[in-house]
Amino acid sequence: MAQKTIPVAEPSLGKEELEKVVKALESGWISSKGEYIIEFEKGFAGYCGCEYGVATSNGTTALHLALSALGVKKGDEVLVPTLTFISTANAVAYTGAKPVFVDSHPRYWCMDPEKLRKKITEKTKAVIPVHLYGHPCDMDPIKEITEEHDLCIVEDAAEAHGAEYKGRKVGSFSDISCFSFYGNKIITTGEGGMCLTDDRELMEKMRILRDHGMDPGKKYWHDVIGFNYRMTNLQAAVGVAQLEKLDSFVEKKREIAALYNSLLQDSNVKLPPEEDWAKNVYWMYSILSEKRDHLIEKLREKGIESRPFFPPIHQQPCHLRREKMPVAERLSMNGLNLPSSVNLTEEEIKEIAAVILGKIT
Numbered sequence: 001m002a003q004k005t006i007p008v009a010e011p012s013l014g015k016e017e018l019e020k021v022v023k024a025l026e027s028g029w030i031s032s033k034g035e036y037i038i039e040f041e042k043g044f045a046g047y048c049g050c051e052y053g054v055a056t057s058n059g060t061t062a063l064h065l066a067l068s069a070l071g072v073k074k075g076d077e078v079l080v081p082t083l084t085f086i087s088t089a090n091a092v093a094y095t096g097a098k099p100v101f102v103d104s105h106p107r108y109w110c111m112d113p114e115k116l117r118k119k120i121t122e123k124t125k126a127v128i129p130v131h132l133y134g135h136p137c138d139m140d141p142i143k144e145i146t147e148e149h150d151l152c153i154v155e156d157a158a159e160a161h162g163a164e165y166k167g168r169k170v171g172s173f174s175d176i177s178c179f180s181f182y183g184n185k186i187i188t189t190g191e192g193g194m195c196l197t198d199d200r201e202l203m204e205k206m207r208i209l210r211d212h213g214m215d216p217g218k219k220y221w222h223d224v225i226g227f228n229y230r231m232t233n234l235q236a237a238v239g240v241a242q243l244e245k246l247d248s249f250v251e252k253k254r255e256i257a258a259l260y261n262s263l264l265q266d267s268n269v270k271l272p273p274e275e276d277w278a279k280n281v282y283w284m285y286s287i288l289s290e291k292r293d294h295l296i297e298k299l300r301e302k303g304i305e306s307r308p309f310f311p312p313i314h315q316q317p318c319h320l321r322r323e324k325m326p327v328a329e330r331l332s333m334n335g336l337n338l339p340s341s342v343n344l345t346e347e348e349i350k351e352i353a354a355v356i357l358g359k360i361t
C-alpha cells in the first residue's frame with residue numbers, strides 16, 4: 001500500500017491566489033511592473049510596521065540588494081550566525097566582504113549577543129541577525145552593540161514573518177530587513193523576497209540597484225552597476241492573496257506548536273524555545289534529541305518527513321573556518337524540524353508525536 005508522506009513544509013494556496021494570478025495575466029502586466037507589486041510592497045511593509053517595501057526575485061537577492069545599498073564591499077567584515085541557511089553568508093560573499101561567524105545562544109538558538117561583541121574588529125561593517133526557525137533574536141543587546149560600534153543591521157527575517165520581539169514585529173529593528181517568499185516559507189510567492197526600510201534614501205537606492213542601476217529619470221543611463229532582482233507582477237499577485245492570510249497562518253503555526261508541545265512535554269526530547277520577550281511563529285517546529293538520526297529514520301518508516309538542522313556554515317566546505325562554535329555544533333547535531341505546514345491535521349500531529357514517544361513502532 002502506498003503510504004501518504006507528511007511533508008515538513010507545504011504551501012497553502014487557494015482560490016484567492018488563483019483569482020489574482022488570473023487577473024494579473026489578463027491585465028497583460030506579467031513582468032515586473034503592475035498593480036500587485038505596489039500593493040504587495042505597501043501591504044507587507046505596513047504589516048511589519050515599516051515605511052517602504054522593495055520586492056525582489058528571492059530572499060537571497062533581497063539580502064544582496066540590502067548589503068549593496070548599505071555599501072558593504074571588499075575588505076569589510078559582516079557578522080552572521082553560523083547556524084542559518086547558507087544564503088545569509090553567501091549574500092555577504094557576493095559583495096566581496098567576508099562573513100564572520102557567530103555562535104548561537106544555547107537557550108533560543110539565534111546569534112548570541114555576547115559572542116557577537118567578541119567578533120567585532122576594525123573591519124566590521126554590518127551584522128545580520130537571523131530569526132531562526134521563527135524565533136526572534138534578542139534585538140536590544142544587538143542594537144546596543146551596533147550603536148556603540150557604528151555598524152549597520154540587516155535582519156534576515158526569511159523564517160519569521162509575523163514574529164515579535166517585545167511586542168513589535170521583526171523586520172522593523174534594522175536599517176534594512178529581508179524576507180523570503182520561497183515555497184516553504186510562512187507566506188509564499190513561489191520564488192520571491194522583499195527588503196523593508198524606513199529610510200527613504202536606502203529605499204531609492206535599492207530600487208535603482210534592483211533595476212540594473214538605471215537612473216530613474218533617464219532611461220538606459222546607468223551611474224552604477226546594478227542587478228535585475230525584480231519580482232514579477234504574477235508573483236506579487238500570489239503575495240497579495242497570501243498576505244491576507246498571514247495572520248491566520250501565524251495563528252495556525254502557533255496552534256500546531258502548542259499541540260506538539262502538550263503531546264511531547266513528558267518525552268525526553270527538548271521542546272522549541274519561546275523566550276519571555278518573544279513571539280515565536282514556529283516556521284519549523286523544532287526539537288532537540290540525542291537520538292535525532294534514529295528519530296528521523298523511525299519517522300521516515302511511517303511516511304513522515306523530518307529534517308536535521310542546518311549544518312553550521314563555518315563547517316561547510318565553501319565557508320570553512322578552523323574555529324569551534326560549540327553551541328551551534330551541538331544544536332546542529334541534535335536539532336530536528338518536524339512537519340510544520342498549516343495544512344497539518346490534529347490526527348497527523350498526534351501520529352507524529354506518537355512515533356516520537358515510541359508509542360507507534
Ligand SMILES: *Cc1c(COP(=O)(O)O)cnc(C)c1O
Nearest residue numbers: 058059060085087158159180182
Ligand atoms: C529561505 C532563507 C533565505 C533565502 O531565501 P530564498 O528566497 O530561498 O533565496 C535566506 N535566509 C534564510 C534564513 C532563509 O531561511
